[in-house]
Amino acid sequence: MTTITAPEATRTRLRNERAILDAAEQVFARHGYRGASVQAIAEAAGLPKSNVLYYVGSKRQLYVTLLERMMERWNAMLDDISVDDDPAEVLEAFIRSKMELTRTHPQGSRLFAAEVLQGAPFLQDYLRGELRGWVHARAKVFEQWAAKDLMDPVDPVWLIFLIWSSTQHYADFEAQVLGITGREALEASDYQDITDFLCRIILKGCGVVSRRP
Amino acid sequence: MTTITAPEATRTRLRNERAILDAAEQVFARHGYRGASVQAIAEAAGLPKSNVLYYVGSKRQLYVTLLERMMERWNAMLDDISVDDDPAEVLEAFIRSKMELTRTHPQGSRLFAAEVLQGAPFLQDYLRGELRGWVHARAKVFEQWAAKDLMDPVDPVWLIFLIWSSTQHYADFEAQVLGITGREALEASDYQDITDFLCRIILKGCGVVSRRP
DNA sequence: AAAAATATTGACCAATTGGTCAAGTTGCTT
DNA sequence: AAGCAACTTGACCAATTGGTCAATATTTTT
Numbered sequence: 030m031t032t033i034t035a036p037e038a039t040r041t042r043l044r045n046e047r048a049i050l051d052a053a054e055q056v057f058a059r060h061g062y063r064g065a066s067v068q069a070i071a072e073a074a075g076l077p078k079s080n081v082l083y084y085v086g087s088k089r090q091l092y093v094t095l096l097e098r099m100m101e102r103w104n105a106m107l108d109d110i111s112v113d114d115d116p117a118e119v120l121e122a123f124i125r126s127k128m129e130l131t132r133t134h135p136q137g138s139r140l141f142a143a144e145v146l147q148g149a150p151f152l153q154d155y156l157r158g159e160l161r162g163w164v165h166a167r168a169k170v171f172e173q174w175a176a177k178d179l180m181d182p183v184d185p186v187w188l189i190f191l192i193w194s195s196t197q198h199y200a201d202f203e204a205q206v207l208g209i210t211g212r213e214a215l216e217a218s219d220y221q222d223i224t225d226f227l228c229r230i231i232l233k234g235c236g237v238v239s240r241r242p
Numbered sequence: 243m244t245t246i247t248a249p250e251a252t253r254t255r256l257r258n259e260r261a262i263l264d265a266a267e268q269v270f271a272r273h274g275y276r277g278a279s280v281q282a283i284a285e286a287a288g289l290p291k292s293n294v295l296y297y298v299g300s301k302r303q304l305y306v307t308l309l310e311r312m313m314e315r316w317n318a319m320l321d322d323i324s325v326d327d328d329p330a331e332v333l334e335a336f337i338r339s340k341m342e343l344t345r346t347h348p349q350g351s352r353l354f355a356a357e358v359l360q361g362a363p364f365l366q367d368y369l370r371g372e373l374r375g376w377v378h379a380r381a382k383v384f385e386q387w388a389a390k391d392l393m394d395p396v397d398p399v400w401l402i403f404l405i406w407s408s409t410q411h412y413a414d415f416e417a418q419v420l421g422i423t424g425r426e427a428l429e430a431s432d433y434q435d436i437t438d439f440l441c442r443i444i445l446k447g448c449g450v451v452s453r454r455p
Numbered sequence: 456a457a458a459a460a461t462a463t464t465g466a467c468c469a470a471t472t473g474g475t476c477a478a479g480t481t482g483c484t485t
Numbered sequence: 486a487a488g489c490a491a492c493t494t495g496a497c498c499a500a501t502t503g504g505t506c507a508a509t510a511t512t513t514t515t
Contacts, residue, residue, distance in 0.1 A: 041462065041512080059360045064276030067503060079464055079505090088503065139359055142414065146352055146359075147272045149417040156421030164422050186423065187439045194411030195404050201355065201414070202407070204362040208369030209377050210399065226400045234447030254482080254492065280473060292475090292494055301473065 042084070048074045049081055050098065051136075053091050058139035061147060062092055096144060096151055099137040106130050107163060112173045116180050116237045120192075121228050127196045128224045132217075138200035164189055181236035188235060195227055255297070261287045262294055263311070264349075266304050271352035274360060275305055309357060309364055312350040319343050320376060325386045329393050329450045333405075334441050340409045341437045345430075351413035377402055394449035401448060408440055 052073035056065045067088050071078040085091040106126045110119050131138050144152055164186060171185035199206060199215065206215065265286035269278045280301050284291040298304040319339045323332050344351050357365055377399060384398035412419060412428065419428065 039461070039512080045462085061274040061277045061356070063278075064274045064360075066501080068501080077464055078503090080462080082504065083462070083464090142355070143274070143359060145415050145417050146356060147277075149421065153417070153421060156418055157424070160418075161422045161424065183443065184435070184439055187436055188443075190411060190415075190419065191408050191440070191443065194407045194415070197411075198403060198407030202358050202403075204358050204366070205369055205373075206403065208362065208366060209374045211370070211374065222397070223400055226397055227404070230396065230401075230404065230447035231443065232447075233449070234443035234445075236446070252482085252491070258492090279471080281471080290494055291473090293492080295474065296492075296494090 045074075045076065045080070046084055048076070049084055049091070050095060053085075054095055054136040054140055057092060057095060058136045058143055061143045063147075093151060095137075095140060099134070099141055100152075100155060102130060102134055102137060103141075110167060110170055112170055112177075114170075116174045117232060120232055120235075120237055124192055124196065124228050124231065125224055127192060128199070128220060128227070131196050131200045132215075132220045135200040135203060138197060142197065142201045179238050183235045188231075192227075192231065195231075199223065258287075258289065258293070259297055261289070262297055262304070263308060266298075267308055267349040267353055270305060270308060271349045271356055274356045276360075306364060308350075308353060312347070312354055313365075313368060315343060315347060315350060316354075323380060323383055325383055325390075327383075329387045330445060333445055333448075333450055337405055337409065337441050337444065338437055340405060341412070341433060341440070344409050344413045345428075345433045348413040348416060351410060352416075355410065355414045392451050396448045401444075404444065405440075408444075412436065 049070065053065070053070045056070045056073055059065075060069075065088075067081060068078050070091070071081045074081060081091075085094065106129075141152075144150075149156055167189065168185035171180070171188065172182075174180050175182040199220070203215070207213070212219075262283065266278070266283045269283045269286055272278075273282075278301075280294060281291050283304075284294045287294060294304075298307065319342075354365075357363075362369055380402065381398035384393070384401065385395075387393050388395040412433070416428070420426070425432075
């Protein structure tokens with residue numbers, strides 16, 4: 030019996046699709062949706078252009094698939110929290126997991142950045158819906174923590190943006206970071222240092238008090 | 243007597259060049275270098291494509307001109323500091339002026355982001371030279387402040403990146419910020435709030451003590 | 456081994472790309 | 486008002502764009 034809805038996931042298909050998705054993520058991240066050409070993606074994947082289109086259907090579909098893959102990674106990162114959790118632990122885990130996403134998926138992070146830079150034409154619904162809800166749910170918890178004097182009464186949404194931006198930076202502006210620090214690449218230990226730095230500054234900065242000291 | 247090297251800056255030329263530069267900044271910021279088409283820029287400027295090329299020579303020259311214009315704005319922001327300055331004042335002025343650049347020139351900020359996203363092919367020299375020197379000079383001062391116990395001994399380069407990223411965010415990820423906050427645009431008062439928030443978190447976060455309390 | 460499904464790819468298409476050019480029109484100076 | 490420089494613009498160019506398709510080759514299933 031064969032699957033009716035989706036094409037059979039043969040060995041060949043799996044291998045080629047992965048090569049195409051990875052290549053496309055690089056090219057789209059670098060040059061944005063318009064600036065990326067199917068030809069360039071095909072070359073990066075080591076396949077003829079026709080073959081790429083055979084698998085992915087169209088440039089647009091390929092782009093959407095990549096965004097969905099990235100949003101899945103993003104969602105996998107986001108766990109729920111409650112007032113009863115420890116603010117220090119939660120904020121630190123938040124920073125660490127976001128930085129880990131940046132470190133392990135820099136291309137995807139840059140793809141996301143390129144999409145938002147052009148006004149998020151494909152992600153607007155996601156931003157205004159799912160993500161917005163998630164942010165405000167978390168914001169409420171932050172405010173409750175502040176009411177309990179477990180942290181300073183800072184605007185929780187700006188705080189979330191601070192964590193996003195300061196971590197995202199090391200993917201999106203990697204070229205600048207490398208140019209200024211004079212390195213070839215950032216090692217795992219660098220990410221460790223930066224994460225520690227950000228946890229320290231941000232936790233201290235918003236006066237977070239650990240409930241379990 | 244006429245200028246020999248540069249073309250006369252006639253009224254017409256001035257008007258058209260400004261329209262072209264502003265239009266191009268928008269289009270390049272949205273779609274990156276490759277993704278931007280001269281046709282799209284021309285339409286945004288309200289001129290025929292041939293006319294645009296008459297003024298700017300080529301797409302590449304236009305892009306370089308825009309990057310130079312943005313780097314001038316960037317440089318105008320950067321004033322020198324010394325160990326004798328007040329850390330609190332300097333850091334706050336740093337954050338405020340960077341945020342002001344983001345607010346008044348969002349397109350240019352996004353253009354810069356798009357350039358760095360694609361690996362900074364045109365700005366590599368600037369990043370590895372001028373800007374790198376500026377960063378390290380300032381980093382030295384931060385370290386001296388830390389040695390004098392005027393602030394915590396944090397890595398000064400990561401601190402500079404934190405300020406850059408957290409302010410830059412409101413230009414580059416404007417679409418996300420608007421989507422999540424549910425606004426049409428960020429007002430001057432919003433920028434004021436965000437700037438105050440960032441000053442507060444970052445100064446407190448790295449234990450900055452004002453020398454003149 | 457035959458049949459059926461899946462994969463490969465060059466040829467081709469209309470549309471768009473950055474850029475040139477020549478023929479005009481406008482604007483400024485004298 | 487005349488003359489010259491600056492400006493304007495449609496026609497045009499080779500190259501590239503995303504995408505189609507039919508012919509062929511390779512797997513997989515029976």
